[in-house]
Amino acid sequence: MYHYDEYDHALVQDRVAQFRRQVERRLAGELTEDQFRPLRLMNGLYLQLHAYMLRIAIPYGTLDARQMRKLAYIARRYDKGYGHFTTRHNMQFNWPKLEETPDILAELASVEMHAIQTSGNCIRNVTSDQYAGAAEGEIEDPRIWCEIIRQWSTLHPEFSFLPRKFKIAVTGSEADRAAVKVHDIGLIMRRDGAGQAGFEVIVGGGLGRTPFIGKTIRPFLPKEDLLSYLEAILRVYNQLGRRDNKFKARIKVTVHETGAEEFTRLVEAEWLQIKDSALKLPKQEVDRIARHFEPPAFRVLSKTAPATEARIARDRDFAAWVRHNVAAHKVSGYAIANISLKPIGKPPGDATAEQMDVVADLADAFSFGEIRVTHAQNLVLPHVERDRLPELYDRLAAAGLAASNIGLISDIIACPGLDYCSLANARSIPIAERITERFADRDRLELIGEMQIKSSGCINACGHHHVGHIGILGVDRKGEEHYQVQIGGSASEDAALGRILGRGFSADEVVDVVEKIVDTYLAHRNAGETFIETYRRIGQDPFKERVYGAA
Amino acid sequence: MGEEVEDMDQVVIANRLSDGLVVFLAAAPGSLQGEWKLRLEQASVASDDARAQELLALGVAAARQEQKVIEPYLIEVERTAEGLRPTLYRERIRCQGPTVRTDLGKQAEAREV
Amino acid sequence: MALLESRTDGPALVEDRFVRLADDAALPAEGAVLVSLVRFEKERAALLARKAPLGVWLASNQTPAAISNELDRLALVALDFPVFSDGRAFSSARLLRERYGYKGELRAIGDVLCEQLPFMLRSGFDTFEMKSPKALEEFRAVVGEVRVVYQPTGDGRATAIDRRLGRR
Numbered sequence: 001m002y003h004y005d006e007y008d009h010a011l012v013q014d015r016v017a018q019f020r021r022q023v024e025r026r027l028a029g030e031l032t033e034d035q036f037r038p039l040r041l042m043n044g045l046y047l048q049l050h051a052y053m054l055r056i057a058i059p060y061g062t063l064d065a066r067q068m069r070k071l072a073y074i075a076r077r078y079d080k081g082y083g084h085f086t087t088r089h090n091m092q093f094n095w096p097k098l099e100e101t102p103d104i105l106a107e108l109a110s111v112e113m114h115a116i117q118t119s120g121n122c123i124r125n126v127t128s129d130q131y132a133g134a135a136e137g138e139i140e141d142p143r144i145w146c147e148i149i150r151q152w153s154t155l156h157p158e159f160s161f162l163p164r165k166f167k168i169a170v171t172g173s174e175a176d177r178a179a180v181k182v183h184d185i186g187l188i189m190r191r192d193g194a195g196q197a198g199f200e201v202i203v204g205g206g207l208g209r210t211p212f213i214g215k216t217i218r219p220f221l222p223k224e225d226l227l228s229y230l231e232a233i234l235r236v237y238n239q240l241g242r243r244d245n246k247f248k249a250r251i252k253v254t255v256h257e258t259g260a261e262e263f264t265r266l267v268e269a270e271w272l273q274i275k276d277s278a279l280k281l282p283k284q285e286v287d288r289i290a291r292h293f294e295p296p297a298f299r300v301l302s303k304t305a306p307a308t309e310a311r312i313a314r315d316r317d318f319a320a321w322v323r324h325n326v327a328a329h330k331v332s333g334y335a336i337a338n339i340s341l342k343p344i345g346k347p348p349g350d351a352t353a354e355q356m357d358v359v360a361d362l363a364d365a366f367s368f369g370e371i372r373v374t375h376a377q378n379l380v381l382p383h384v385e386r387d388r389l390p391e392l393y394d395r396l397a398a399a400g401l402a403a404s405n406i407g408l409i410s411d412i413i414a415c416p417g418l419d420y421c422s423l424a425n426a427r428s429i430p431i432a433e434r435i436t437e438r439f440a441d442r443d444r445l446e447l448i449g450e451m452q453i454k455s456s457g458c459i460n461a462c463g464h465h466h467v468g469h470i471g472i473l474g475v476d477r478k479g480e481e482h483y484q485v486q487i488g489g490s491a492s493e494d495a496a497l498g499r500i501l502g503r504g505f506s507a508d509e510v511v512d513v514v515e516k517i518v519d520t521y522l523a524h525r526n527a528g529e530t531f532i533e534t535y536r537r538i539g540q541d542p543f544k545e546r547v548y549g550a551a
Numbered sequence: 552m553g554e555e556v557e558d559m560d561q562v563v564i565a566n567r568l569s570d571g572l573v574v575f576l577a578a579a580p581g582s583l584q585g586e587w588k589l590r591l592e593q594a595s596v597a598s599d600d601a602r603a604q605e606l607l608a609l610g611v612a613a614a615r616q617e618q619k620v621i622e623p624y625l626i627e628v629e630r631t632a633e634g635l636r637p638t639l640y641r642e643r644i645r646c647q648g649p650t651v652r653t654d655l656g657k658q659a660e661a662r663e664v
Numbered sequence: 665m666a667l668l669e670s671r672t673d674g675p676a677l678v679e680d681r682f683v684r685l686a687d688d689a690a691l692p693a694e695g696a697v698l699v700s701l702v703r704f705e706k707e708r709a710a711l712l713a714r715k716a717p718l719g720v721w722l723a724s725n726q727t728p729a730a731i732s733n734e735l736d737r738l739a740l741v742a743l744d745f746p747v748f749s750d751g752r753a754f755s756s757a758r759l760l761r762e763r764y765g766y767k768g769e770l771r772a773i774g775d776v777l778c779e780q781l782p783f784m785l786r787s788g789f790d791t792f793e794m795k796s797p798k799a800l801e802e803f804r805a806v807v808g809e810v811r812v813v814y815q816p817t818g819d820g821r822a823t824a825i826d827r828r829l830g831r832r
Contacts, residue, residue, distance in 0.1 A: 007824040011812040018809045022779075027569065038748070039779060047621060049645045050656050052571035062779035080655055090556035095655075096571040151814045153825065157756055157786035158817070161641060218673025238755045241726060273763060278823075285825050347651050412815065418641060419649040427644075429651045 001370065002147045002292040004112045007286050011154065014110045015116060019043050020102035036123075042160075043157060044090075044118030045101055046259060054096045055118040058129035060146035060170070060371040061089040063113075065360040068371055070111045073358035078104050079085050083356070084340060085349040085377050085414055087464055088167070089127050090118055092421055094097045116154060123153035123161045127169045129177045133293060134382040136330045139189040139197050142335060143291045144170035145226060145493060148281065148289060152227050159234045163241030166234070168205075172201075174493065179375060181205045181214045181468060184251045185233060190220055193546035198222045203263070205267050207461035211300035212252040212499045217264040223286070226272075228279040232271035236263070271296040274547035294382060296368035301333025305387035316504050318393055320442065321404035326389065334509030335386040339379040339396060340411065344436045347429045348376030348414045351360040358399040363408070376413055376452075378406065409451040409518070410436040415465055416476060417457025420479075425458035426474025426481035427507075431455050434511045439518075448518055450530045452491070470517055472510060483510040487517060488535045499540060502548055513547055520546040554572040560630065561592040563610040564642070565623035567624060568583070573645055576610045577647055585609050590657065591635050591646050607633065666799045667771075668792045670785055678791070682719050682740055698742060701726050704734075710736055721773060724752040732764045741766060743789075744819040745774035754787045761788035762818040778802040782810065786817045 001422065004012070019039075040046075044055035056071070058549040063071075071091055075083050078100050079093040086092055096104060108114055118122055126146045133141045151169060153159070159166070163511045169183040180186030186202035199221045205214025221229050233251075242248045248257075255263045312319040327336040339359060341349050351359075363381055364372045366388060372380035384392060396402040405411045412435060415421065416430025432455050439445060454468030458475075465471030467489040474484050481506045489498030505513050520529075520543045536545075562575035562656035568585060568628045575594030578646015580602065588594060597603035603625055610623035637643045667680045682698040685691070691710065698719035704711060711718055719740030721729055731738065741760060743753035753772065760766040771791040772784050776794065781803055796802055814824050822832040 005828065007812045007827060011810060011824075014812070015811040018806075021805070021809075026618075032615075032618070033568075033621050038777070042779075047566055047571055050571075050573060050648060053567075094649075099569050121751075125559075154814055155810065156815055157783040157813075158754040158815075159751070160783055161749050161754065161780070170591065235755050239752055243724075243750055243752075282825065282829060284829055288828065357725075419651050427650065429649075431609055433651065474750075476641075 001064060002289065006498060008112070008151070008430040009027055009086040009109075010040050010299045012112070012116075015043075015114065015155075016102060016105045016109050020375040023098060023102050038120070040098075040262070041119040042116035042117070042122075043101075045096075045098070045104065045336060046119060046422075048094070048420050050420065051095045051258055051419070052098055052101070052418065053277040054093045054101060054104060054115060055086070056091045056093070056113060056115045057118050057445055058089045058091060058373050059150050060126055060132070060143050060373075061130050062132075062143060063371050063373065065237070065363040065369040065371065067113055068356050068360040068363065070107060070113070072360065074104055075353040075356065078304050082350055082352045084347070084416065085351065085373055085379070087349075087375050087377060087415070088460060089125055089375065091373075092416070094416075119165075120160070121164050121166075122160045123156060123166045123168065124160075126150055126153070127167070127178055127375060128173045128185075129173065130372040130380050131177060131327065131382065132172055132372075133295065134329055134334075134336050135173055135175070136328055137174060138330070140172050140189060142178075142187075142189060142292075143200075144290045144293050145187070145189075145223070145284070148226065148286070148419075149230070150231070152224045158231075159238060162234070162238055163243050163254075164246070164251075166237075166251065168230075176495075177374075177493040179464070179495070181469065181493075182207055182464075182491060183212070183214065185230065188216050192220045196222065199226065199271040201229065203267075204252040204260070205436040205466060205495075206250050206536075207466045208250065209459050210253065210256075211248050211461070212256060213495050213497065215255060215516050216305070216488045217260065217267060224283075225275060225280060228274050228277060229267075229271055231274060231279055232267050236266045236270055242268070243352050245526040286421040295331075296370070298331045298383070301331075301385060301387070303332055305333070305389070307387045308389045317404065318390065318443075320446070321393055321402060322389060323405050324408060325406045329383065331383075331384075333385050333386055335389060337381045337384045337389065337392060338374075338406045339401050339402075340405055341378050341402045342411050342436065343400060344410065344440045345433050346436075347419075348412050348432050349388055351379075355418040358395070358401065362392060362395055365395075374469065376406075376411060403469055404442075405445060406508075407450050407452070408445050409439045409448050409453060410445065410450070412436065412506070413452070413468070415456050415458075415462035417455075417463075421457060423460060424474065425476040426453045426457050426460075426483065428457035428463055428472075428474055431472060431474070431483065431507065435514055440516060441497075447522070448531070450532075451518075452492055453514065454489075464491060465489075467495065468498060469535070470514060472514075475504065477504065481507050483507065485510065485513055485547075487518075487540065488532070490532055494532075501540065501544060504541040517543050517547050529542075553595065558637070559627040559650070560601075560635075561597045561606075561625045562596075562628055562635070563606045563623050564626050564645070565610060565614065565620040568584055568619050568621055571621075576606055576613075576623065578606060578609055580605075583609070587613075590661070591628070591637075594635070597625075666797070668794050668799050670790050670792075670803075670807075673692045675800060675807070677800055680815075682717070692781070696730050696739065698737035698740060701730055701803055704731070712775045719769075722753075723757060724750045727764075728756045728760045728764060735760070735764055735768070738766075738768055740771060742771040742773045745772060745776055748775045748780060754783060755785040757784070757789055758818060764792045778806055781806050782808075786813065786815070786819050786821065790805075805817075 151305040170187040182205040188200040201218040202214035367381035412432040414432040416422035455472040456463030471486040484504040486498035574587040647658040683699040717739035721742035
């Protein structure tokens with residue numbers, strides 16, 4: 001993974017010193033809250049319902065054991081012993097004191113981490129595929145390009161006061177685990193006719209109040225032109241994006257209102273002017289960054305994994321864990337191990353300091369010290385020897401980290417909702433907790449199979465409800481929490497937006513509704529069909545009838 | 552509907568600047584000095600709108616002059632057997648703590664007292 | 665209101681020699697004036713015929729393409745920030761300097777937030793209308809606070825990549 005050089009270190013340290021001065025001025029009363037708010041937001045410090053919240057970037061979802069231990073330390077020393085992994089490769093601490101945040105940022109800087117641009121109308125933390133560098137069929141490790149984007153976007157002088165926040169996602173393989181089509185810019189690595197690697201550029205996707213699937217504005221962009229092309233898109237957006245209405249300020253609306261064709265023309269015209277500027281990436285610099293992402297020293301291993309196979313044969317729970325939480329690795333004898341942060345009846349994405357330490361230790365012991373964070377709020381050990389999976393599983397189980405439900409109905413994405421967030425209209429976590437309790441039975445989980453439920457506590461859609469197979473949106477209806485349910489969304493390479501089923505439900509009803517939707521699927525599915533496939537075949541009506549009764 | 556709406560009981564709520572925790576204003580009627588308290592029970596309750604506006608003005612002025620709290624505003628509360636209770640669920644959560652972590656926030660501190 | 669100029673030897677408070685004219689105000693016989701784009705387009709000949717320096721200010725929704733052919737006749741271009749969060753002028757500034765080759769004074773006016781000064785300098789601004797009475801102190805406090813830049817812009821500062829490659 002990438003390690004800072006002296007310049008990266010200097011920037012982050014200077015930024016900490018700068019924020020320390022700003023906090024001192026605020027605490028001394030020299031800055032008012034109106035003056036201070038934009039400054040603290042530039043460092044990811046929010047004021048939430050109960051306290052401040054600090055959002056820390058985990059750039060493109062990669063961190064090492066040392067960094068994870070630092071997060072655990074911060075959770076214990078400065079917070080209440082836990083942290084929350086979000087849907088955007090961030091960690092949120094819910095109880096930091098303002099006066100201690102400069103110290104927290106200094107702790108982070110010491111392990112090459114920061115909270116820069118985790119808030120505000122700027123280019124946010126770039127996100128990627130959690131299996132990058134480990135997955136089969138990857139054109140290149142997308143994190144090389146993520147790191148290049150991270151540096152280019154950090155304190156960008158022109159693009160720090162955009163019409164609205166701006167999110168970029170990059171994937172290096174066909175299988176889209178980074179939801180690139182619902183980002184402001186999505187980049188998919190492709191090869192051109194001559195076998196050269198580059199990017200398909202997708203613009204204008206997004207969730208929130210008006211969800212859109214992004215449009216491809218360039219099928220192939222040579223790699224060395226990445227930054228000039230991004231700068232062209234951002235410049236067109238900065239000038240053209242609406243600033244009169246916050247809800248129409250995202251680039252998805254700009255693309256929609258301008259028309260994808262005209263928008264493309266403007267970007268291409270701008271790009272022609274800057275294509276051969278200093279933004280063209282020097283090969284030495286790309287090579288320098290790429291060297292940081294060279295594969296670890298994999299051992300030559302046998303294809304067979306006798307210990308793992310034997311345990312699968314005799315231990316049903318272990319077999320389920322391997323089936324759902326373990327993915328194929330590009331190197332023979334290795335596996336990718338997912339660590340579910342979705343235990344039954346607990347807040348999705350939360351981890352205690354002790355669990356973070358355990359994960360750090362396991363990363364050291366099993367995965368070359370590497371850890372990944374997923375947009376589905378889980379963790380990954382990317383490089384585990386397949387025959388050591390039983391040992392890993394036992395140690396995870398001892399720490400309460402062996403939930404075997406990746407991709408299943410209890411692997412729910414949920415935003416913090418009204419339990420923490422000052423923007424929320426309704427709670428999101430309790431709904432997720434109760435759904436996991438309802439579907440706790442292992443046989444039933446298996447029977448239902450692949451299913452993504454996504455729950456947001458307000459229209460901003462941090463819980464990605466639009467692209468859930470079942471999406472749940474909390475609203476306030478006459479002073480009561482109320483939930484709209486939609487079905488048929490997908491965040492994968494077949495990205496689609498769900499459709500609202502009909503009138504909404506009370507908090508008490510919503511879990512029953514989910515159950516009815518699931519039952520309808522089970523009643524209608526053909527052999528081997530997933531929920532989303534059945535939905536696409538039979539449409540919404542059977543689900544509606546089951547939920548609301550015949551019309 | 553159409554009936555005379557009675558004045559609701561109200562208190563002034565804010566976040567403390569130093570640590571962001573939720574605080575409530577306590578001030579004697581006519582006083583120009585207020586104190587920010589961590590527990591809802593310690594808040595001054597305005598039972599009519601004039602007193603509520605007086606409290607809010609005091610809170611806003613204190614926030615501006617002392618720069619110790621952020622964004623004071625009024626919330627409605629009702630008196631129950633268990634004590635004061637905000638009428639809106641959002642404010643109830645704000646005054647108690649996360650409903651999914653009852654070991655944290657004011658709800659936990661109240662148990663310790 | 666203070667006018668701050670960034671010079672090679674540091675910031676300085678300077679006299680504003682331009683009078684900002686309202687669109688309906690009479691054109692004075694002498695002296696440097698700063699006019700809106702609307703007025704410039706309407707009274708171009710009369711304004712250029714004067715023997716005094718001329719400046720044009722652009723609202724944040726007006727692009728510098730509108731004056732790109734007039735730049736050698738202008739002594740000042742001012743770009744307005746109606747609120748600090750409206751960042752369109754950052755793009756306009758870079759276009760003026762880097763695309764259209766504008767060499768004259770480039771001024772930030774309106775809601776200029778002190779923390780934005782480093783970004784403004786990098787985008788090509790060289791004078792700043794500041795409300796704060798402590799503008800000079802503030803400028804010194806924030807400019808240069810972060811020693812590393814990643815993006816190549818028209819100000820020519822060596823980027824991290826330049827320094828890594830030993831280019832500068």
